[in-house]
Amino acid sequence: MPRVKVARKSTAIDMTAMCDVAFLLLTFFILSAKPKTQDPAQIQIPAATVIGPIPEVDFSTISIGQGKVFFNVEGDDVRKKTLEIMGDKYKITFTPDEKNTFAGVESFGVPISQLKTFLALDPKQRGTITQPGIPVDTTNTNELYDWVHSARLADKYLHDKDLKIGIKGNSQEEYPTVAKVISTLQKQKVDRFNLITALKSK
């Protein structure tokens, strides 16, 4: 009697669809990921347990590290408008080229008098030079006050939203620098802000 032979089936699975999905997801994640903003100073943020998310638009970050203050506002268009308003205030005219460069600079810390030379540097040099920080003191007319004020005006003008402000301070920063920044914000009636922190367990 002849034995009944079971036909051997191919074990290969069609991987094409799976491969498509995998690469689609991969592309999505790469495109949606935001590049990490490089801070001009080393900043180690403190940790807290009760925290919420940070808004991605209409948000401004004031970084504090090594006694210096750096300023950043999200969005190229807002940054450009902020510079225009600042230029009007300080009677400095910025060329369209300088405005475009400024729109691409994330966090910076130079006095406005040195901003032109800072923008003239090429991007690599800009990352390596030590920035002196934005001048802050306890008076009403310090530069940080004007930057924050201009950014708020720019955001209101472009997006009709209230700019939220976050403070990103270095853990080991002594408190007086932070106090100066907070009092500058309070002078323009910004009493609510976010302290940027890392997550910690209770």
Added chain:
Amino acid sequence: MAELDTSGGGKHKGGKVRTKKKATRVDLTAMVDLAFLLITFFILTTTLNKPKAMELIMPDKDDQNKQQMPVPESRTMTLLLGDNNKLEWFVGIPGKTQPAVIGYGKDELRKVLVDQNNLIKQSHGANQPMIVVVKPSAQSTYKNVVTVMDELNITGIEQRAIVDITPVELGLLKRDGLYK
């Protein structure tokens, strides 16, 4: 690799020798492996690294508006933040009650806050909670302030404020060696 050869033998019984047709299929297993590896990598690096924020609301600092609510000293707790990650606390007016020096740890600061809150609730009634005044000295760090605010959030003490330190309180810190 992932495909078994199912063509039986391949013995041609006489006749023409044909060139074997090659399969047009490409083995995608390795490619899929790689793609998923990269996806995993991207997911882990993006979501785990996102910084968060703690909301801080400061009392309105209006120069024109001088009227202030009187605060009963008996339910006001003051925290003086000194150097070397130490702080002092007392309830009431500085100088009258002796301050105690503690650290920021879980079983130091949090315990004191919970205990004092309960004590004050017992003596004043549940609708009169403790008021905490945080006074960071010039030698305390930003991290200290964040830790204190976080502990206040955890213990659910809503009435708190960050206030500038006074010379009397600075003297207390100096006396106890928390300020140079």
